[in-house]
Each structure stands twice: as C-alpha cells, then as structure tokens.
Amino acid sequence: MKKENIIDKVWNAHIVQQKQGHPAILAIDFCLVHEVTSAQAFDTLRERKLPVFDTKSLLATVDHSIPTRKNRHEIFDEMAKAQVQKLRDNTKEFNVPFYDMDSSHQGIVHVVGPELGMTQPGMTIVCGDSHTATHGAFGAIAFGIGTSTVGHVFASGCLLMNKPKTMQVEFTGEFQPGVTAKDAVMKLIANIGIGGANGHIIEYTGSAIESMSMEARMTLCNMSIECGAVAGLIAPDKATYDYLKGKKYAPTGDSWNKAIAYWESLKSDSDCCYDKTIIIDVSDLNPMVSWGTNPQQAIEINQTIPKNTDDMSKNALDYVKLSINQPIKDTKLDWAFVGSCTNGRIEDMRVTAAILKDKKIAEHITFYVVPGSEQVMAQADDEGLIDIINSSGAEFRMPGCSMCLGMNDDKVPAGSRCISSTNRNFVGRQGTGSITHLASPATVAASAIAGKIVSPIAYFNQAGEIA
Amino acid sequence: MKAIKKIQGIAIPMNMTDIDTDIIIPAQYLTSTSQTGYGQHAFSRLKSDPDFVLNQSKYSQAPILITGANFGCGSSREHAVWAIKELGINAIIAPSFADIFANNAKKNGLVLIQQPQDVVDKLFNDAESSELILKIDIENQTIQYYENTLEFTLSEFFKHCLINGLDELDYLMSNIDNIKDFKQKQVSNSLFINRQ
Ligand code: SF4
Numbered sequence: 001m002k003k004e005n006i007i008d009k010v011w012n013a014h015i016v017q018q019k020q021g022h023p024a025i026l027a028i029d030f031c032l033v034h035e036v037t038s039a040q041a042f043d044t045l046r047e048r049k050l051p052v053f054d055t056k057s058l059l060a061t062v063d064h065s066i067p068t069r070k071n072r073h074e075i076f077d078e079m080a081k082a083q084v085q086k087l088r089d090n091t092k093e094f095n096v097p098f099y100d101m102d103s104s105h106q107g108i109v110h111v112v113g114p115e116l117g118m119t120q121p122g123m124t125i126v127c128g129d130s131h132t133a134t135h136g137a138f139g140a141i142a143f144g145i146g147t148s149t150v151g152h153v154f155a156s157g158c159l160l161m162n163k164p165k166t167m168q169v170e171f172t173g174e175f176q177p178g179v180t181a182k183d184a185v186m187k188l189i190a191n192i193g194i195g196g197a198n199g200h201i202i203e204y205t206g207s208a209i210e211s212m213s214m215e216a217r218m219t220l221c222n223m224s225i226e227c228g229a230v231a232g233l234i235a236p237d238k239a240t241y242d243y244l245k246g247k248k249y250a251p252t253g254d255s256w257n258k259a260i261a262y263w264e265s266l267k268s269d270s271d272c273c274y275d276k277t278i279i280i281d282v283s284d285l286n287p288m289v290s291w292g293t294n295p296q297q298a299i300e301i302n303q304t305i306p307k308n309t310d311d312m313s314k315n316a317l318d319y320v321k322l323s324i325n326q327p328i329k330d331t332k333l334d335w336a337f338v339g340s341c342t343n344g345r346i347e348d349m350r351v352t353a354a355i356l357k358d359k360k361i362a363e364h365i366t367f368y369v370v371p372g373s374e375q376v377m378a379q380a381d382d383e384g385l386i387d388i389i390n391s392s393g394a395e396f397r398m399p400g401c402s403m404c405l406g407m408n409d410d411k412v413p414a415g416s417r418c419i420s421s422t423n424r425n426f427v428g429r430q431g432t433g434s435i436t437h438l439a440s441p442a443t444v445a446a447s448a449i450a451g452k453i454v455s456p457i458a459y460f461n462q463a464g465e466i467a
Numbered sequence: 468m469k470a471i472k473k474i475q476g477i478a479i480p481m482n483m484t485d486i487d488t489d490i491i492i493p494a495q496y497l498t499s500t501s502q503t504g505y506g507q508h509a510f511s512r513l514k515s516d517p518d519f520v521l522n523q524s525k526y527s528q529a530p531i532l533i534t535g536a537n538f539g540c541g542s543s544r545e546h547a548v549w550a551i552k553e554l555g556i557n558a559i560i561a562p563s564f565a566d567i568f569a570n571n572a573k574k575n576g577l578v579l580i581q582q583p584q585d586v587v588d589k590l591f592n593d594a595e596s597s598e599l600i601l602k603i604d605i606e607n608q609t610i611q612y613y614e615n616t617l618e619f620t621l622s623e624f625f626k627h628c629l630i631n632g633l634d635e636l637d638y639l640m641s642n643i644d645n646i647k648d649f650k651q652k653q654v655s656n657s658l659f660i661n662r663q
Contacts, residue, residue: 039500079498146545146571259659407494
C-alpha cells in the first residue's frame with residue numbers, strides 16, 4: 001500500500017467526490033462561528049431559502065468585537081453592538097449552538113473549540129478566521145475560510161478545495177528553560193518567510209513536539225498561517241487523548257475506545273513522503289522577538305536588527321522607529337499584552353503570573369492580561385493567578401480577542417510600543433499607528449517588569465521552573 | 468454570479484510585496500454586517516500618503532491591479548476582496564497570492580493572474596511610464612497589450628464557473644444527496660462527537 005502521511009490520510013477520509021479538473025468536494029466536520037465573518041453567510045442561507053445542513057457541527061461564540069472591561073455587556077460602538085446582536089439572532093433563527101457571554105464557555109473560537117472537546121483528531125475544521133490552524137494541534141486539518149465559504153459549509157457541510165501540498169517541519173533537540181513553542185514557530189517563520197509555506201499543509205514532528213503540552217502545540221499550530229501555510233498539524237498521541245478525555249463533546253465508553261483506535265491509525269506511515277521537509281534544531285534557540293511589521297521580521301533576543309536593504313524592511317524600520325544593527329534588547333516599551341488565540345490559554349496565564357509574582361511592572365507600562373475564554377478565566381481564578389497578576393500592576397480582563405486586532409475598545413494608542421503575545425505585527429494591527437513586538441508570554445511578562453524588552457531566561461531554573 | 472469573459476482597461480501599478488489584509492481593509496471597518504460599503508476604506512492606511520498610486524484620479528475605476536508577490540497575506544477576511552471589487556478592480560496580476568485570499572477571490576469573480584516576477588516587473592515599468600491598457604481574455608487565458616500576448620493558467624473549474632456565471636454553492640447543492648450519504652457513513656466510522 002502507498003505510504004501516507006497524516007495529512008493524506010485525513011484529507012482522503014473526507015473526499016465526498018473528486019472529479020478530474022474539479023476541486024474536491026471536501027466534507028467538513030466542525031465549523032466555528034463568530035460575529036465578524038458569519039452575518040453575510042447567514043444572509044446567503046436566507047436568500048437561497050436553505051437550512052443549515054447540520055447545526056450540531058457548528059459552534060458559535062463572540063470574541064472579536066466585544067469589550068473586555070468588566071461591564072462588557074454594554075457595547076458602546078453601535079456597529080459592534082449590532083454585529084453581536086446579529087449573531088445572537090442568527091444562531092437563534094438557525095438553531096446553532098451559541099456560547100454567549102456568561103455561558104461559562106464564551107471565548108476566542110480557537111480556545112473554546114478544544115476546551116469543549118469539539119476539536120478532535122482526524123477532523124476537518126474550518127472557521128472564518130485565519131488562525132483556525134490552532135486546532136491542528138489535535139491532528140485535525142483545520143484552516144481559515146472566507147465568509148462565502150462559511151456559507152457553503154453552513155448549507156452543505158462541505159466546501160470545494162484542491163488538495164494542498166504537504167510539508168514536514170521537524171523540530172529536533174530540547175528547549176532551554178524559558179524558551180517555548182512560541183519562540184519555535186517564530187523561528188520557523190523568520191527562517192522560511194511569510195510566504196514560505198504557501199500552498200502547503202505542515203505536519204510538525206520531532207522530539208521538541210513530543211514533549212510539548214497541548215497548549216504549547218496549539219500555540220505552535222496557531223501561527224502556521226504566518227508563514228503562509230494552509231494549515232499545520234501534529235499527530236495525536238497520549239497528550240492529545242489525556243487532554244480530550246472527559247471534555248463535553250469528547251466520546252465516552254465504547255465510543256472512546258473506538259475513537260482512540262481510529263485516531264492512532266492516522267499517524268504518518270514511516271517512510272511516507274512530503275513535498276518539502278525542513279529541520280530546525282531548537283537546542284540553542286533563544287527567545288524570539290519581532291522587530292518589524294510582519295512576523296518574518298523577527299530575531300533572537302540577543303541579536304541585532306539585520307541589515308536588509310529591500311524597501312519592505314526600510315519601510316518597516318521607519319514605521320517601528322528602529323534602525324539597522326540596533327539590538328532589540330532594551331528597547332523601551334509603553335504597553336504589554338498577554339492574550340489571544342496564540343497565547344491566551346491557562347498555561348500562558350500561569351507563566352505570566354509566575355513571573356509577575358511579588359513583583360511590580362514598570363511604572364510607565366500598561367499591561368493587559370486577557371484570558372482566551374471564560375473557562376481559562378475561571379481556572380485562573382481558582383489557581384489564584386488573577387490576584388497575582390493584578391497585584392503586580394497589570395490588569396486581568398474579561399475574555400475576548402482584545403488587543404490582538406484593533407477592532408474592539410482595546411487598542412494600543414498611535415505611536416506607542418507594545419510587546420505582545422499575539423501573532424501579527426502588521427502596520428496598525430493593534431490600533432492605528434501602534435507598534436507591535438511579538439514574543440512569548442514569558443518574554444512579555446519579564447519585559448513588562450523591566451519596562452523594556454528583556455529575556456525571561458533569568459526567571460527560569462534548570463528544571464524549567466520559575467523560581 | 469455575473470458571467471465574466473473579458474476584462475479590459477487601465478492597469479494600476481502598486482509596486483509593493485506582501486500586501487496584507489490589514490492594509491487592504493483595516494479591522495476597524497469589519498463591524499459592518501453587510502457585504503458592501505468597504506470600497507471607501509480600501510487601502511486607507513496607504514491612502515494617507517499623497518503619492519500612493521490609488522490617489523491618482525486616472526486610476527479610479529481602473530479594472531486591473533498589478534502588484535508584488537504574496538498579495539493578500541494575513542487574515543481570512545473576505546471583506547478584503549469585497550473592498551477591492553468595490554473599487555472596480557476585477558483582475559489582479561502578481562507573482563503570487565496568499566491562499567485564503569485566492570480562495571475568497573474565486574467566490575467573488577475576482578480574477579487572480581499569476582505571472583513570473585520578470586513579467587510583472589516589466590508590466591510595472593510599462594504601467595508606471597505611461598498609461599497601460601490590458602485586455603484580459605478569460606476564455607483563451609491571454610493578456611494582450613500593445614502587440615504582446617501573455618498566457619496565464621486558470622483552474623478548469625473556476626474558468627467554467629466564471630464564463631458561465633455559475634456559483635460554487637449551486638454546484639455543492641446539486642451534489643447534496645451524495646454528501647448526505649457520505650456524512651451518514653462517517654458518523655458510524657470516523658466521527659466521534661458526543662452530541663448528547
Ligand atoms: S485572538 Fe486575534 S488572531 Fe485570534 S481569533 Fe482573535 S483576532 Fe484572530
């Protein structure tokens with residue numbers, strides 16, 4: 001039999017129909033829905049008088065345009081308010097499961113899906129959001145789609161697509177304490193560029209992946225889109241099953257055993273092929289920080305801004321007010337942010353709190369810590385993290401996308417410089433005129449204390465714990 | 468969808484690479500729930516520069532955009548495609564496009580034409596030095612300008628949809644019985660959602 005990798009296996013298991021010269025009709029198992037990219041898709045259903053094909057394969061929540069202050073029910077922006085209300089109305093009319101504020105499961109789509117156990121190995125998962133690759137951490141093919149395609153999935157449970165190429169990214173070695181999955185994926189993007197994986201689905205493999213928690217794997221897969229990949233995934237293993245067991249939509253009893261047997265069969269065959277393979281050794285990797293206006297413009301924290309003469313880099317340097325050969329370390333900051341679908345999970349809250357414990361952030365820094373979901377918030381509260389974070393002078397807020405994209409109340413002011421655990425440092429991404437430096441939550445927390453960009457490594461002991 | 472067979476008119480040279488979707492349409496304009504009204508905000512961050520190419524009146528309603536590699540990278544927001552279409556642009560020529568943007572373009576009859584870097588560079592030169600009129604023939608997959616003819620590839624299926632004004636959703640719905648059968652089998656073999 002032909003040797004197959006996990007991408008081939010999951011893809012092939014979802015082909016409803018493949019005609020010569022046509023894209024495949026690909027069955028979609030799970031579609032996440034949020035307020036920004038769904039209204040026009042529901043309109044399509046109404047215009048064509050079509051029902052939702054399978055309401056139980058959908059899951060909706062609000063995240064992008066909502067406020068994260070305490071009284072978040074009150075949305076001051078009239079358009080955002082109408083958009084949120086529209087989702088409430090649409091999910092009601094079409095009978096789509098909806099986790100609204102205070103349902104105890106509201107949050108960023110990519111945090112909520114896994115935590116409810118809807119995200120499972122071997123699935124095809126879509127959402128009108130480019131960071132859908134997050135769900136690939138469970139061994140699913142998960143990718144972002146536009147609103148028209150959301151409409152197609154609503155109506156038919158399928159979409160049309162040509163099979164992407166496959167790429168293996170192997171992370172070898174072991175991280176030094178204080179270096180994380182975020183740093184690994186930023187290194188990958190810096191190496192291959194923002195278009196480096198265009199047209200490919202990535203399978204992440206290697207020793208560094210095996211030892212990663214599910215949270216870390218989600219961080220890694222999340223940023224696959226930043227090197228242009230259609231999706232990124234990791235084969236399921238014990239960590240995956242341990243995470244899923246007991247979650248709301250995870251199978252139970254006999255069905256659980258059947259599921260594990262199927263999921264195990266999805267692993268890539270030994271000697272399978274990929275269209276491309278890249279190997280990155282993480283043993284000597286340092287924490288990464290972006291310096292420019294796209295995620296590829298990033299360096300290790302002890303490096304200086306490279307000499308690059310293309311227009312793109314020159315424009316970027318003008319925008320971020322930095323220059324060639326300048327060290328990125330010690331760059332003075334105004335804002336800090338931990339949150340988003342990249343780093344808004346419980347582990348991220350834990351590492352942030354551990355670094356902030358019994359310390360104060362620098363006086364001139366405003367630091368928002370925003371949980372990815374109501375579940376993350378509840379757990380952070382149980383573990384006493386919220387108090388620790390607030391006592392440091394940082395502000396723990398309500399769940400949502402917050403400062404990740406500059407479309408709700410949380411924005412970095414024009415000209416201000418923010419170190420951020422998010423995934424994009426595009427011009428104006430965190431608000432018009434804002435300057436973003438991407439980094440891991442550990443780097444963000446350490447830098448917030450210092451008031452400038454610093455490495456978090458000093459906070460970690462040899463065992464990788466924060467002393 | 469409207470059938471499109473030919474696109475003809477002035478080409479806009481936007482000589483930049485990696486134009487991302489936050490540049491095409493910033494997130495602050497995404498709170499609208501309608502499919503229109505985005506054109507006025509297209510490229511708004513670049514428009515504050517008086518030298519930006521789209522600030523030149525000769526390019527208002529120009530139907531073809533020539534631009535650099537990896538156009539449309541970033542977010543999945545289809546609003547980016549809607550905004551560009553509202554500017555009157557029906558075709559984009561570039562060395563490469565980001566995947567989600569390319570998929571979204573297809574759903575809206577925005578024709579993306581991939582050409583090698585050196586060809587795109589030449590088109591930039593020509594369009595920057597004088598008004599460049601291109602004739603794009605979808606059926607024959609050619610671009611004509613002056614005496615030159617360039618060829619381009621389009622997926623067979625997309626071309627079929629484009630010249631016949633067909634819609635992907637119609638195609639999917641015409642296969643709905645197959646889809647239902649498929650999904651039925653899946654539930655007993657390979658899907659394990661606990662639906663309660
Ligand atoms: S947190 Fe940021 S990247 Fe993630 S879904 Fe929200 S806006 Fe998109």
